[in-house]
Amino acid sequence: MDGGEKTGVVTALVRSSFLVNAAYAEAGRECGLTPQQGQLLCALMPQPYGMSELGALLGLARSSLTGLVDRTMRRGLVRREPDPRDGRAVRVALTDEGAALAEDFRAATCRRIEELSAGLGAAERATLAELLGRLLQENAGRDNAGRAANRNSS
Amino acid sequence: MDGGEKTGVVTALVRSSFLVNAAYAEAGRECGLTPQQGQLLCALMPQPYGMSELGALLGLARSSLTGLVDRTMRRGLVRREPDPRDGRAVRVALTDEGAALAEDFRAATCRRIEELSAGLGAAERATLAELLGRLLQENAGRDNAGRAANRNSS
């Protein structure tokens, strides 16, 4: 052994993050969405957002977001509405089709991720959730996109 | 409560995977590497590989890998050597500069990920590692790239 119990945690975190990413990507393919578009839809589930707000939420530069919204709009999943209070601003909202697909994507993602922990007992799942919760709490604020991605299952 | 302890685990796994991804990306920027190039370097740390082998290891199509190796080679971090046993094949190996940078990247990544769990006690870290380890074991084989990414800290 290498004498480091830290290494074990590092490896486990990295590898499990690959599993989660794969689950995300798979769920996206199942719904005909890229992971980015899936995240965009999930971020918009609770309410419409302006481009700048949305950029901060997803951790993207404004110019990057324009393209993502363009592509997603071309598929009819989101729409741009003018902000009544500010002629410069735009609000991005889900279309009906986008809202339905967002729901599907969220469900598909959750299902796949639940499956990952299917081998653990209820108590172990709870412990895992608690430990990871602590870890997240200690590192709050570094994120942004993670929060947006889970605006759903909060 | 929402009646689902599963939801908690799902959320925690997703959010922590975002933290890990962010750590990866940050470590990459610190070393002037894209995450993909970083992974390529890490995969090559133990030994050179052929393109097909490497593609399987990283979960990439052959044609995608060609470009990644091209770009990384342009930066002088890897080199292509002819396979002495097979005139068709190529072996991709780290240059000295690439090996040094791979080491830096690995260290930077591990450091950042260790920091994530800095708020946990030793016993908690061990529990977390064990639970995630079980989760990984149950889901072995779904991965590929995850394994490659950690060829280092095994």
Added chain:
DNA sequence: CCCAGTAATTCGCGTCACGAATTACACAAC
């Protein structure tokens, strides 16, 4: 009325990933 600041977009660049078609070689069969 003018001007500084802000919201988005456009533009040009580079990375990443894929599938289909292609080239070069290996190896077995005849």
Added chain:
DNA sequence: GTTGTGTAATTCGTGACGCGAATTACTGGG
């Protein structure tokens, strides 16, 4: 030893993604 047949990589064309710099359109204060 020529002829397949299969395999290793590469090339080509396409598209998503992300960024910074420059631009356009509007707001709001002086």
